[in-house]
Amino acid sequence: MRQTSDVDGLSVEGLVVKYGGLVAVDGQNLTAPRGRITGLIGPNGAGKTTTFNACTGMVKPAAGKVRLLGEDITGLAPHVRALKGMGRTFQRMELYDTLTVRENVVLGKEAGMAGGNPFRHLRATRSQTVQLRRVAAGAMEMCGISGLAARRPANLSTGQRRLVELARCIAGEYPLMLLDEPSSGLDGAETEEFGRILKSLVAERGVGILIVEHDMALVMSICDYIHVLDFGKPIFEGSPREVATSKLVRAAYLGSEADGMAKFENDEERARV
């Protein structure tokens, strides 16, 4: 086994998730170390989001272990996992639509400050307020949404909303971030911008990112390592190059998304020429 229990990041070992009789994820192993972007791809219904939910504690696995920074977090409640350093975004964005963008981003950190302590729920101390302001400003700056701070997410475009959710996750200062299909609903330019932000995030802050994504061009351009799932089973893992040339992956992916890989190969060839 390649996985060791003291991976500096997230490691999943032999994960099995069942919905009633259906085995949604069967024997998943993966690692997402810090300082890297790890991709998790697969056709619809392959169990990618379920893997995410098992990692963040929103579904209970039937078997397997989830470790974060070497610590076993399999049985912990979702909010405790976040406090241990794992943030996530959602495929269907979970934003606070009635609050401003700034409040949304601030809450990425402030919710963790409140945690499970009733007294910390009541009010922010002065030093916390200062810290929150700094963290939120940094996160918004990084995502290029400082100009939207006073707007409400309900009135923003999907691309902007994705950035707000990402900024909220960045504000949480997690060593590890799980991003669930961040580019769905984005156009080409927006997706490129998104990829650029993720790369600079990893370069500047050394966070680890585990990303579920359908946009192959994005996955191929930003990921350091890719896991491929099909029908709940891991079928392949390797570098973007290995994934792109794998017959097995091609077979599972016959359809529109294979185009992205073909395009990637073409680009590579063109670069070589």
Add this chain to the structure above:
Amino acid sequence: MKDYIPYIIFGLTSGAIYGISAMGLVLTYKTAGVFNFAHGAVCAAAAYAFYDLRELQGLPWPVAAALAVLVFGALLGLILERMALVLANVSTAYKIVATVGLLVAIRSCIVLRYGAEALPFQPFLPQETAFRIEGVRVNYDNVIDLLLGIAAAVALFVFFRASRLGTAMRGVVDDAPLLDMTGQSPAAVRRSAWIIGSVFAAASGVLFASVQQQLDVNILTLLVVQAFGAAAVGLFRSLPLAFVGGLAVGLLQKLAGKEVASHAELQGIDTNMPFLVLLLVLLVARRQQLVEVGRHIKERAVPPSPFPAWVRTAGFAALTVFILLVPQIVGTKLAFWNVTATQVILFLSLGLLVRTSGQISLCHIGFAAIGAAGFGHMLQHDVPWGLAVLIGGAIVIPIGAIIALPAMRLPTLYLALATLGFNIMLAQYAFGKSYMFGFGRLDARRPDVWGMEDDKRYYYLLVTIAFLCLLLVLAVERSRLGRLLRAMSDSPTALTTSGMNVNVTRVMVFCISGFLAGISGALYASLFGSVNQDSFNYLDSLVVLAILAISGRRTITAALVAAFLYKGLPGYVDTIASALGDQDPVQVQTCLNILFGVLAIAAAALSQGQFQNWLSDRGTVWEERSSGPRELRYQTVVAARRAKRPRTETDRSDELVGAGSGGRHG
């Protein structure tokens, strides 16, 4: 063993009736996604209808029973179905508000026509001995009740498994749009469910009145508590288990009744068995088993005030002046205004809970009673007056936490059920005990400084305390807790994944709300010199929720308006009554309660801004009519021109821009 046989027989008899009622409740809940708190009120209405037809109109009982159960019950079912249809698109909190409003309205209608006192009810089933078990007589009516219950359960079970409509009902639970596509109308299916559910409720109401041999509007209305205790056994989903739960609750109740008869301290606990069963289920059930039926609707945020800032400032200034001048204006009615001032705190507390966190409490009057009791006991121990008030509030905090904790991890609905059960348990079990209101009554006085015996002076003290409570609520709303609460109403999931335990937040706000309710109860008690178990009408816990719902959603105005409607307006009921031509003031007050209930339903139905949308829709239609033809002509001309000439670069870029922005927004 022989001693237990009569209790088992009675337990099974009433258990079968609870079972019938519970099946009706579960059926409507799981097909329509609206948990009907007025289910017991339907039972009561049918029982009274039966009484009316039989005793007052002189119809033979089979005819009266058929009319009350089959016709009247089905009619109520149709009305409920219309209501549920509207409520499908409002938040859970408002669904609860609406059915609670219906409960208040139906109960008040019954009181209006038949009075609040219990009426004798002639049992109509044969009372002769059918057979004996170990020498204990078993009457025909017991046997018939049990057989009816079993028959209803089996019939429902077979109907669900075998009939086409039964299958469709299961389909509507799983996926209504999909059912729609197969050619079965979900609306028609739901209508049948409501009719069956209401007929079951009506049948259980008539049978229960017959067993009790009396018509008591409160007992019948609260049959919903027995029903939800029984339904809890089936996790609010399973019909057969709901019936079994009914039998179990009935048996437990009677057997507990026998056991506690010899323990004075436990007396009254037997009637609360349904609540205890519910609490047990809430404690042991896994969260996944108690998901809420129906679509989850986010509550609409409170829209910004339509008035400019200076108008609002002027309004509040005028209001402040009025509040300060009240003792000079109202004359002999000042006592009512003093009570109103204490109730402002109650509504601030309830508003904080309902508005900022979307939770529902159906035990706020119970909390107020606890606060009053704590306050009274503190005074007995010579605690200074102000401290006693604070302790009265503080005592509610741990109690509120204990009630809320099991329900917190579950959806809003279960908190409402738990608090309603607690409210009733408090009234039926604890109110009579010495630790609540002493022996008979508990002294509660005003502070003995500054001549507070004078109502005018005391009024200003009360207003000051209410103002401080208002500041507390405003501070909570503006603090971190307020921000977390607003975020929670948008997306609890996001908060959880950002590292916050949302259950802690919910319990916090519930406890703060309980604290304020306790203070309001303590001050209320201080007005009268003493309190006893009749000082707090536990059913008012439902009325206050209805009143709050119709008082708007702004912190300050809602609390003031609601407090006036609840305790200020009754001071002027005799004026209204004489203005209406010498009506009975009590009847007028009952009519007001009907009005509150009905308006609460309307407020819930319009809670998502339906009225504003309807208005703006009408506006749009009107605009289209006036300007429509011209626009239409213009477009046609442009389209015709474009069709004639070849496509140009500008056309295509227009389209692209359109498609791009459309995609981004979609």
